[in-house]
Amino acid sequence: MIQYLIFVATLIVTAPLFLTFMKAVKMWLLYKKPVSLLQGYKDFSKLIAKEVIISKEASSITSIAPYMVLAPLVLVLFFLPVPSSNSYYVGFVDAFTITGLITLSTFFLMLLGLDSASSFGGIGSSREAFISALVEPAMVLVIFSLSLIAKDLGVAKAALNLNNHFPIKHLASFTFAAIAFFILLLAENGRIPVDNPETHLELTMVHEAMILDISGFYLALIESASSLKFMIFATLFVSFFLPFGANLPFLFALGLFLIKIAFVSVAVAFIEVNTAKLRLFKVPNLLGIAIIFAFLSLISYYILGA
Amino acid sequence: MFSFDTLSILFLLFLFLGIVPNIFYSFGYLSHIEQKRHYLLHYFAFILSMVGVVIANTPLLFLFFWEIMSLTSWQLILTDAKDEKTTTAARFYFFMTHFGFVFILLFFLIVSNGDVSLSFDQLQPIAKQFAYPTLLFFMLIFGFLSKAGVVPLHVWLPYAHPAAPSAVSAMMSGVMLKIALYGFLRMILEILYPWSLEWGVTILILGALSSVIGVLYALAEHDIKALLANHSIENIGIILIGIGMGMIFDTLQLKLLSAFAFIAAIYHIFNHMSFKSLLFMSAGSVLHQTGTKNIEKYGGLIKKMPITAFSFLLAAISISALPPTNGFLSEWMIFQSLLGSSSIHDISLKISIPFAIFALALTGGLAIACFVKAFGITFLGLHRSTNAKHAKEVNTLMRLGMILMGLVTISLMLFAPFYIHLFNDAITAFGWSNVAQRIVPNFWNIHSIADNGGVVSPHILLVALLLITVLFVIGVKKVGIKKRISHTWSCGYNTNAKTQYSATGFAGPIRRFFAWLYKPQVHFHKTTIAGHTTKFTTALYDVHIKPLFETTLYDGTKKVLNIISYYLYRLAHFEQVRYGAIIFNLVLSVLFGYRIVAHQFNWSTFLVELFILLVSIKILVLGDKQ
Numbered sequence: 001m002i003q004y005l006i007f008v009a010t011l012i013v014t015a016p017l018f019l020t021f022m023k024a025v026k027m028w029l030l031y032k033k034p035v036s037l038l039q040g041y042k043d044f045s046k047l048i049a050k051e052v053i054i055s056k057e058a059s060s061i062t063s064i065a066p067y068m069v070l071a072p073l074v075l076v077l078f079f080l081p082v083p084s085s086n087s088y089y090v091g092f093v094d095a096f097t098i099t100g101l102i103t104l105s106t107f108f109l110m111l112l113g114l115d116s117a118s119s120f121g122g123i124g125s126s127r128e129a130f131i132s133a134l135v136e137p138a139m140v141l142v143i144f145s146l147s148l149i150a151k152d153l154g155v156a157k158a159a160l161n162l163n164n165h166f167p168i169k170h171l172a173s174f175t176f177a178a179i180a181f182f183i184l185l186l187a188e189n190g191r192i193p194v195d196n197p198e199t200h201l202e203l204t205m206v207h208e209a210m211i212l213d214i215s216g217f218y219l220a221l222i223e224s225a226s227s228l229k230f231m232i233f234a235t236l237f238v239s240f241f242l243p244f245g246a247n248l249p250f251l252f253a254l255g256l257f258l259i260k261i262a263f264v265s266v267a268v269a270f271i272e273v274n275t276a277k278l279r280l281f282k283v284p285n286l287l288g289i290a291i292i293f294a295f296l297s298l299i300s301y302y303i304l305g306a
Numbered sequence: 307m308f309s310f311d312t313l314s315i316l317f318l319l320f321l322f323l324g325i326v327p328n329i330f331y332s333f334g335y336l337s338h339i340e341q342k343r344h345y346l347l348h349y350f351a352f353i354l355s356m357v358g359v360v361i362a363n364t365p366l367l368f369l370f371f372w373e374i375m376s377l378t379s380w381q382l383i384l385t386d387a388k389d390e391k392t393t394t395a396a397r398f399y400f401f402m403t404h405f406g407f408v409f410i411l412l413f414f415l416i417v418s419n420g421d422v423s424l425s426f427d428q429l430q431p432i433a434k435q436f437a438y439p440t441l442l443f444f445m446l447i448f449g450f451l452s453k454a455g456v457v458p459l460h461v462w463l464p465y466a467h468p469a470a471p472s473a474v475s476a477m478m479s480g481v482m483l484k485i486a487l488y489g490f491l492r493m494i495l496e497i498l499y500p501w502s503l504e505w506g507v508t509i510l511i512l513g514a515l516s517s518v519i520g521v522l523y524a525l526a527e528h529d530i531k532a533l534l535a536n537h538s539i540e541n542i543g544i545i546l547i548g549i550g551m552g553m554i555f556d557t558l559q560l561k562l563l564s565a566f567a568f569i570a571a572i573y574h575i576f577n578h579m580s581f582k583s584l585l586f587m588s589a590g591s592v593l594h595q596t597g598t599k600n601i602e603k604y605g606g607l608i609k610k611m612p613i614t615a616f617s618f619l620l621a622a623i624s625i626s627a628l629p630p631t632n633g634f635l636s637e638w639m640i641f642q643s644l645l646g647s648s649s650i651h652d653i654s655l656k657i658s659i660p661f662a663i664f665a666l667a668l669t670g671g672l673a674i675a676c677f678v679k680a681f682g683i684t685f686l687g688l689h690r691s692t693n694a695k696h697a698k699e700v701n702t703l704m705r706l707g708m709i710l711m712g713l714v715t716i717s718l719m720l721f722a723p724f725y726i727h728l729f730n731d732a733i734t735a736f737g738w739s740n741v742a743q744r745i746v747p748n749f750w751n752i753h754s755i756a757d758n759g760g761v762v763s764p765h766i767l768l769v770a771l772l773l774i775t776v777l778f779v780i781g782v783k784k785v786g787i788k789k790r791i792s793h794t795w796s797c798g799y800n801t802n803a804k805t806q807y808s809a810t811g812f813a814g815p816i817r818r819f820f821a822w823l824y825k826p827q828v829h830f831h832k833t834t835i836a837g838h839t840t841k842f843t844t845a846l847y848d849v850h851i852k853p854l855f856e857t858t859l860y861d862g863t864k865k866v867l868n869i870i871s872y873y874l875y876r877l878a879h880f881e882q883v884r885y886g887a888i889i890f891n892l893v894l895s896v897l898f899g900y901r902i903v904a905h906q907f908n909w910s911t912f913l914v915e916l917f918i919l920l921v922s923i924k925i926l927v928l929g930d931k932q
Contacts, residue, residue, distance in 0.1 A: 302653060
């Protein structure tokens with residue numbers, strides 16, 4: 001139980017670190033002087049100290065939504081598969097619930113964008129709605145395929161099953177699912193081929209446009225929500241698609257887990273440096289690839305299993 | 307005459323839950339209706355007829371109440387028949403409902419051998435003797451599912467539901483469509499029982515199509531009630547996916563999974579009743595205050611109408627299938643039953659079912675987009691018209707109706723295990739095994755029946771979400787953040803209602819992506835001075851979308867009917883010789899029909915007779931070209 005709480009606390013504490021780490025890797029690749037790894041924490045403490053400016057045009061949704069954006073993601077943290085097989089985990093929650101909770105957070109984020117009567121917020125919400133509508137089917141199909149490969153729909157048990165007994169026969173299906181899930185990781189976290197988290201050019205952005213009118217503490221909540229979302233997706237990715245090391249002693253397992261997350265961050269940073277942001281209407285092509293890989297994963301599972 | 311078996315009692319409970327809040331709402335609405343007596347008479351007759359349909363046990367009574375239900379709802383659509391649109395919608399509804407009625411009547415005449423006073427349980431042996439059960443099944447599809455609004459028989463819904471008063475649209479969309487599904491369920495469970503695999507697949511395909519097409523047209527809609535009506539098509543599709551999976555599993559002898567899928571479908575029937583009624587009621591309150599159905603004319607209503615806004619929000623979260631609401635639970639169960647397809651042995655079926663999963667997931671994603679649009683544009687931002695500016699909260703009775711329906715929605719979430727036991731009882735009465743203990747072994751969890759299935763717990767999710775939020779709020783109180791109120795920043799310009807994002811704009815990306823399906827008609831008017839654009843030009847951008855099936859299927863049918871009637875007209879002016887020829891042809895066709903029905907079918911005689919028929923039509927009936 002203590003190990004489990006340590007794990008959840010680690011996820012919360014290290015979440016801003018990995019986003020900054022990704023930024024630093026990108027800057028280093030571009031021959032810039034990398035940002036300090038503590039920048040995420042500095043930003044957070046600065047935001048908390050600032051006063052909140054609430055728009056005159058906005059309604060009570062603006063004061064409800066930041067909590068509702070963060071709360072489901074915090075809840076998901078407790079349901080994630082743990083890095084060590086010996087520690088306690090919440091075994092009963094399945095992947096649909098996790099997807100649902102993440103979507104609940106997105107739902108309130110989109111409402112937040114529409115609340116302040118600014119057209120940028122509307123633009124962001126509209127694009128987010130478009131992208132997340134196409135992410136949903138790929139996500140569900142990947143879950144379906146993974147639940148078959150890992151013989152369980154509960155995420156924690158599925159990750160442990162994969163760690164203890166990897167079905168080498170379904171490696172093809174597994175790889176296809178991994179590719180699809182990685183694309184979803186990029187799309188859901190607003191990384192570069194889909195959205196650029198650093199730009200403040202209103203015409204190109206999605207996530208930032210929705211929260212243009214949020215400030216101070218509320219912005220800190222939203223920013224921590226987006227870093228937690230990255231941690232959730234990265235954790236799911238490493239525990240499903242890099243399933244090894246859970247049998248080590250807890251501290252080693254946790255260390256290995258953090259190294260794996262750092263590896264995912266570096267991979268994302270490499271992709272971000274090497275690709276340009278897609279036009280909005282090219283994004284469905286990318287998500288289409290994810291959907292097709294998810295289908296391929298399922299079909300190859302059935303054909304190999306038959 | 308009447309029977310009170312478990313399915314009937316379950317649907318009586320369903321009617322009770324759906325109707326009681328509606329009556330409160332309806333009485334609150336009453337002061338705005340001119341012909342009060344007409345309205346009340348038909349409203350209560352409508353309710354009684356639905357009760358009658360649910361408890362009827364003979365085809366005669368069933369048909370009687372069914373017809374009363376159709377006629378009263380038709381009259382209710384005509385309550386405020388001031389404009390042309392309402393009468394057209396009512397005519398369309400009248401036609402569609404009787405189109406379905408003909409097929410139900412035919413079905414009953416065949417399965418009862420013409421004796422419509424037999425009770426339902428006596429009909430199964432007669433139905434079994436009929437040589438073409440698939441024909442009977444398609445009669446059920448046309449009869450009941452045209453009423454329930456399944457693609458491509460759904461076109462009347464977005465016309466009829468907006469035309470009726472809001473209480474009636476809540477009743478029609480929330481309750482009456484499900485009564486049609488009740489009829490369908492009873493017929494397939496009690497009369498047409500040994501199903502073939504293709505039937506289940508047909509229902510699954512119809513469900514998947516309905517869900518995707520319904521939500522796509524809902525997204526493109528600006529009329530808030532038509533938007534909700536299109537969502538009913540989507541949810542009927544989701545329910546049918548559940549029923550279809552149940553039928554497929556049953557024919558493959560996977561009894562447990564079949565029971566699970568049926569329970570999921572019935573659960574979604576209840577859930578859809580609760581949140582769709584709530585949505586129609588709150589949309590009705592908005593409409594009542596602003597006097598317009600156009601979503602682009604609302605905005606900022608949450609400040610003036612908080613109760614309406616929050617009941618709409620509750621229903622929107624629920625219909626978007628977000629945890630931990632009841633809509634999520636039933637959609638979760640339907641997903642689980644689709645996942646159960648991995649235990650099917652037929653490989654082709656196994657590979658096809660993921661496409662239904664894809665359709666359902668895409669529907670879920672688009673539904674979220676649609677309800678962010680509906681809630682965001684209606685209730686958030688600034689007032690987009692003066693009407694919206696002067697809106698205030700509706701009267702107590704209407705509010706009470708909404709709150710009661712909100713409670714029904716919440717109870718369906720909190721007492722899910724209790725309801726699942728009820729649904730299970732309704733299914734076990736028809737010979738399915740008792741699975742309630744496996745689905746809800748305790749009060750906290752809902753389990754899946756599938757081998758690799760999952761578990762969900764609404765209570766734990768709800769409590770945990772509330773707990774985390776409360777902890778955050780307390781934390782904020784402790785820290786004590788400062789708040790300042792200021793205008794929305796919009797690059798130095800004034801924020802005003804015109805610069806907000808519109809509903810058309812919100813759905814823009816999705817509409818553009820699915821343009822091949824929508825085929826939108828875009829009008830872009832720009833005023834110019836002597837052909838030149840000036841600094842002061844005004845522009846108007848307008849998009850209209852006519853449903854795909856309306857342009858192809860319905861207009862096409864209309865054209866074909868016109869052509870046929872032209873030839874019939876020509877026939878009417880024939881000489882006597884040709885009358886003889888027509889009678890000859892009719893006799894031949896009747897003979898064909900008889901042989902097919904009586905199994906004296908033979909391809910060679912069929913070909914010879916077809917040849918004679920065609921030749922005689924060509925030479926004797928049509929004659930030379932004039």
